[in-house]
Amino acid sequence: GIQVEQSPPDLILQEGANSTLRCNFSDSVNNLQWFHQNPWGQLINLFYIPSGTKQNGRLSATTVATERYSLLYISSSQTTDSGVYFCAVAPGAGSYQLTFGKGTKLSVIP
Amino acid sequence: DTGVSQDPRHKITKRGQNVTFRCDPISEHNRLYWYRQTLGQGPEFLTYFQNEAQLEKSRLLSDRFSAERPKGSFSTLEIQRTEQGDSAMYLCASSQTGRSVEQYFGPGTRLTVT
Numbered sequence: 583g584i585q586v587e588q589s590p591p592d593l594i595l596q597e598g599a600n601s602t603l604r605c606n607f608s609d610s611v612n613n614l615q616w617f618h619q620n621p622w623g624q625l626i627n628l629f630y631i632p633s634g635t636k637q638n639g640r641l642s643a644t645t646v647a648t649e650r651y652s653l654l655y656i657s658s659s660q661t662t663d664s665g666v667y668f669c670a671v672a673p674g675a676g677s678y679q680l681t682f683g684k685g686t687k688l689s690v691i692p
Numbered sequence: 693d694t695g696v697s698q699d700p701r702h703k704i705t706k707r708g709q710n711v712t713f714r715c716d717p718i719s720e721h722n723r724l725y726w727y728r729q730t731l732g733q734g735p736e737f738l739t740y741f742q743n744e745a746q747l748e749k750s751r752l753l754s755d756r757f758s759a760e761r762p763k764g765s766f767s768t769l770e771i772q773r774t775e776q777g778d779s780a781m782y783l784c785a786s787s788q789t790g791r792s793v794e795q796y797f798g799p800g801t802r803l804t805v806t
Contacts, residue, residue, distance in 0.1 A: 612793065613793045613794070613795075615794060615795065617797075622799070623729075623781050623799070623800050623802070624797070624799050624800070625735075625783065625797040627794065627796060627797075630792060630794035668734050668735075670734070670735075672793065674793075677748065678723065678725070678740060678748070678787070678793055678795075679725070679737035679740060679748055679750070680725075680727075680735075680737060680785075680795060681737070682734030682735050682736070683734055684733065684734055685734055
């Protein structure tokens with residue numbers, strides 16, 4: 583099956599700093615999503631981005647499908663950005679199951 | 693949209709008991725998915741329905757697990773003869789058919805088997 587690798591596994595930032603999270607995947611995909619998991623376990627949709635670039639406030643994401651990677655950018659980080667960020671992909675071709683990476687645990691300190 | 697809802701939010705049960713969880717997808721979403729997440733890991737796919745048809749099942753879904761979506765709306769996930777290894781967060785998601793296959797997740801049911 584498709585493999586998903588996220589880096590770094592852990593990241594500690596000072597409030598106000600910028601960061602880049604990376605997601606590598608092993609095969610072509612028709613779905614790529616970035617999620618933020620809050621302390622209660624809820625997965626919050628950040629981006630649906632199988633290709634291209636999107637921005638939403640302080641967050642932006644880029645997926646280069648031909649090179650099989652995606653990047654999530656967080657600018658001017660806030661303490662509320664803390665949590666685990668997951669990248670998940672689905673291969674398409676009739677298969678819609680998402681395969682998740684192990685996540686990046688982000689801690690933003692004041 | 694009211695979002696995906698799951699019930700109960702927490703369940704504590706003794707080993708050997710049966711448990712059943714319910715998921716209500718976003719209205720008009722005809723695809724419904726179940727995932728399981730253990731501590732420190734990303735969610736893992738269990739099974740997927742399109743309308744009432746169960747189209748994909750993971751090898752993680754042992755014979756003790758069964759899922760249904762009888763009328764193509766809500767779904768139930770039953771675990772028979774629970775084991776301590778079943779302790780996890782069980783997540784449900786839904787999506788539309790069509791160009792965007794973006795999945796939206798519910799709050800999850802946290803199962804603890806004692």
